[in-house]
Amino acid sequence: MRPDTDGLKSTPPAGMGEATNGSAQHSFGCANVPRILMAEDNAINQRVGKLILQRAGFRIDVVHDGQEALDAHRQNPYDLILMDCHMPVMDGFEACREIRRTSERQPVIIAVTANALVGERERCLDAGMDDYLPKPFQAEQLIGVVQKWVGSPRLEPAQSRDGSVS
Numbered sequence: 401m402r403p404d405t406d407g408l409k410s411t412p413p414a415g416m417g418e419a420t421n422g423s424a425q426h427s428f429g430c431a432n433v434p435r436i437l438m439a440e441d442n443a444i445n446q447r448v449g450k451l452i453l454q455r456a457g458f459r460i461d462v463v464h465d466g467q468e469a470l471d472a473h474r475q476n477p478y479d480l481i482l483m484d485c486h487m488p489v490m491d492g493f494e495a496c497r498e499i500r501r502t503s504e505r506q507p508v509i510i511a512v513t514a515n516a517l518v519g520e521r522e523r524c525l526d527a528g529m530d531d532y533l534p535k536p537f538q539a540e541q542l543i544g545v546v547q548k549w550v551g552s553p554r555l556e557p558a559q560s561r562d563g564s565v566s
């Protein structure tokens with residue numbers, strides 16, 4: 401299955417373009433705009449999450465389960481994946497383990513799951529997730545955890561005024 405993409409496809413080959421601001425841990429494929437994938441089986445959560453992140457200036461694709469996340473990342477690697485833990489076909493834990501085991505280009509993976517579940521955070525970290533966002537969350541919390549890992553899409557990297565390349 402193909403991810404639900406939107407906007408113009410202008411992605412250069414992975415690895416082109418390095419983020420030059422010191423705070424970014426990852427290089428982005430396209431002009432300092434990180435590519436984000438949301439794996440989420442609930443249609444309302446998909447729509448809300450996508451809207452929040454798009455309004456914050458991020459590019460985001462949506463898939464419906466862990467297998468689709470795995471396939472989408474293999475096809476065109478993402479900088480960050482928001483991974484719902486509980487999905488049909490392949491859950492977020494297994495998808496994360498598979499990406500950690502098989503992907504050449506490793507994304508930041510943020511677990512998104514209900515905070516009521518005891519031991520869920522540890523389970524996520526054990527599966528290889530980098531961070532954890534409990535549901536339900538506020539828009540600022542979602543944006544905050546994404547920015548924590550990949551920075552803000554509206555912040556341009558430092559550039560020399562005279563156009564010189566150092």
Ligand SMILES: [Mg+2]
Nearest residue numbers: 441484486487
């Ligand atoms: Mg779910």
